[in-house]
Amino acid sequence: MVLDHCRAYALSFPQDDDYIKVCEHEHDARCDRCELLPTVFREIQKVVGSVDCSAEERNEMEYEISQGIQSIQSWKAHLLRAINQDAARHEVLENLDTQSVFIVMDWAMKFLPRKFHESQSDWFEKRGIPWHVSVAMKRNANDETEMLTFVHAFETCNQDSSTVLSIVDDVFGQLKEIMPEVNSVYLRDDNAGCYHCASTLLSVFQLATKHEIELKRFDFSDPQGGKGSCDCKAATIKCHMRIHLNSGHDIETASQMRTAIESSGGIASVSVTVSSPQPTTKSTPVKWEGISFINNIAYTNKGLHVWRAYGIGSGKFLPWSNFCRQGGGPFLSSTNVKRVPVLKFLSRLSKPSDKQSEDRF
Ligand SMILES: [Zn+2]
Ligand SMILES: [Zn+2]
Numbered sequence: 001m002v003l004d005h006c007r008a009y010a011l012s013f014p015q016d017d018d019y020i021k022v023c024e025h026e027h028d029a030r031c032d033r034c035e036l037l038p039t040v041f042r043e044i045q046k047v048v049g050s051v052d053c054s055a056e057e058r059n060e061m062e063y064e065i066s067q068g069i070q071s072i073q074s075w076k077a078h079l080l081r082a083i084n085q086d087a088a089r090h091e092v093l094e095n096l097d098t099q100s101v102f103i104v105m106d107w108a109m110k111f112l113p114r115k116f117h118e119s120q121s122d123w124f125e126k127r128g129i130p131w132h133v134s135v136a137m138k139r140n141a142n143d144e145t146e147m148l149t150f151v152h153a154f155e156t157c158n159q160d161s162s163t164v165l166s167i168v169d170d171v172f173g174q175l176k177e178i179m180p181e182v183n184s185v186y187l188r189d190d191n192a193g194c195y196h197c198a199s200t201l202l203s204v205f206q207l208a209t210k211h212e213i214e215l216k217r218f219d220f221s222d223p224q225g226g227k228g229s230c231d232c233k234a235a236t237i238k239c240h241m242r243i244h245l246n247s248g249h250d251i252e253t254a255s256q257m258r259t260a261i262e263s264s265g266g267i268a269s270v271s272v273t274v275s276s277p278q279p280t281t282k283s284t285p286v287k288w289e290g291i292s293f294i295n296n297i298a299y300t301n302k303g304l305h306v307w308r309a310y311g312i313g314s315g316k317f318l319p320w321s322n323f324c325r326q327g328g329g330p331f332l333s334s335t336n337v338k339r340v341p342v343l344k345f346l347s348r349l350s351k352p353s354d355k356q357s358e359d360r361f
Helices: 007-011 032-050 055-095 161-178 198-210 228-246 254-265
Strands: 100-107 131-139 145-154 184-189 214-220 270-275 296-299 303-307 316-319
Touching (some): 032 055, 055 100, 055 184, 055 214, 100 161, 131 161, 131 228, 145 228, 161 198, 198 214, 228 254, 254 270
Parallel strands (some): 145 270, 184 214
Antiparallel strands (some): 100 131, 214 296, 303 316
């Protein structure tokens, strides 16, 4: 095995046995293509050393080159982590059944209020409408993947843990209403701080329990890698809103945003909830050392099993007693909670075996 090709080696964390995956092969093979990159780096550095220029110019070039090399290397590392974290998503999708749901969550890019007749001056001083997208997936009896999307639009809100928890609470509640048979959920999102913090990762288990659902896993994707289903759905929704706008309506508030999404019969299997400003809940911060390195969590009633990288090493078990658990929990203050009358999961248009479409989730 070529060292550069070994995911286990690259993602093992040598300082901690719990996060090391021991390879059963030798790293003694060579790969011409992998050796090209360091060779190119060396060549460029050599050429810069012999260019006829002032010392200042040379310094500047050397700096630019070293920055470039660093960027290329971190891009390589990102690709590797993204592919490895994606394996978690594939495994969850493969193990889904008719009673388990996989939910990918993300804040969509704030929607900039738009008027149908918009003057230049309207365009300035705009405050975007924050909206959050949760895409839920499950398998039906025919083993096809079905999807359902929950949109939460806010007049104003802090995109923090307490808002995220209120959204999750609402999503679990809606899920239970739509499919009472749901018994387990898997969550996934990017590395944004509102998800990747002790209060979210601990309270979310209690929220699931409250709705009589078992939270199985919480996996993070490497930033910008693997939350494609939310981006994809957000694009569809924006497209639908644009049609509404172009037919002479304004979209300046979260309520108008919902009207736009629900216009012309709405979008199949998309639910929209509009929330009034969230009360600022002051929760005592929970201490969880090293949480920023954790990217995969499996939950049990006894505690959490955590890993730095998916499938690398035995991981660590953290009993619930390690944490001072918070009581209560934030709840979504929704205004005019009006649901689409017959909201149900809908089959994706493409076949589940279609590799390309699978990659969009
Ligand atoms: Zn190896
Ligand atoms: Zn190679």
